[in-house]
Amino acid sequence: MNASSPEPARSQLRNCPRCGDTGRPVGERTLRAILKPEAAAALRPDDWRFCRTPTCDVLYFAPGGAVFEKREAVTRIGIKETEDPIPLCYCFGFSRADVRSEVANAGDSTVPARIAAEVKAHRCACPIKNPSGACCLGEVNKAVQEAKQAVPRAAGEAAAAPVTGGARR
Numbered sequence: 001m002n003a004s005s006p007e008p009a010r011s012q013l014r015n016c017p018r019c020g021d022t023g024r025p026v027g028e029r030t031l032r033a034i035l036k037p038e039a040a041a042a043l044r045p046d047d048w049r050f051c052r053t054p055t056c057d058v059l060y061f062a063p064g065g066a067v068f069e070k071r072e073a074v075t076r077i078g079i080k081e082t083e084d085p086i087p088l089c090y091c092f093g094f095s096r097a098d099v100r101s102e103v104a105n106a107g108d109s110t111v112p113a114r115i116a117a118e119v120k121a122h123r124c125a126c127p128i129k130n131p132s133g134a135c136c137l138g139e140v141n142k143a144v145q146e147a148k149q150a151v152p153r154a155a156g157e158a159a160a161a162p163v164t165g166g167a168r169r
């Protein structure tokens with residue numbers, strides 16, 4: 001079987017043509033907001049999906065065969081980056097480094113609660129700010145758990161000094 005099959009079978013069209021991820025349905029307005037103007041100009045109505053595979057350069061794909069890569073986005077794609085700055089929350093500017101430094105200093109992160117408060121106050125704009133079109137809290141909570149596993153015994157040892165957010169960078 002050829003690794004780079006140019007004509008995917010109809011049954012495979014719901015999966016990322018490069019990595020096979022089933023993707024997450026995402027609205028066209030998210031693509032319009034996230035893609036650079038020159039990429040957005042080529043945008044056609046389709047059943048767009050967001051590829052969630054960290055190592056895959058495909059950002060969006062559609063059953064029609066169209067693909068947009070992460071380099072065509074106006075923002076860094078947090079789940080597809082391994083080096084800082086790694087965005088976690090696109091509405092309020094929190095990064096993975098913010099979570100890591102809070103957990104290292106205080107044993108826990110205030111970021112999920114701060115985002116939840118903003119969401120409750122209807123100040124988030126995930127459909128046009130988050131490349132996945134979804135709320136970031138799932139990814140943020142995951143990042144907190146990962147940070148806690150990375151520094152299991154930091155709590156209590158260091159003075160509690162939460163960082164003051166990453167929006168300033």
Ligand SMILES: [Zn+2]
Pocket residue numbers: 016017018019020021051052053056057058
């Ligand atoms: Zn992919």
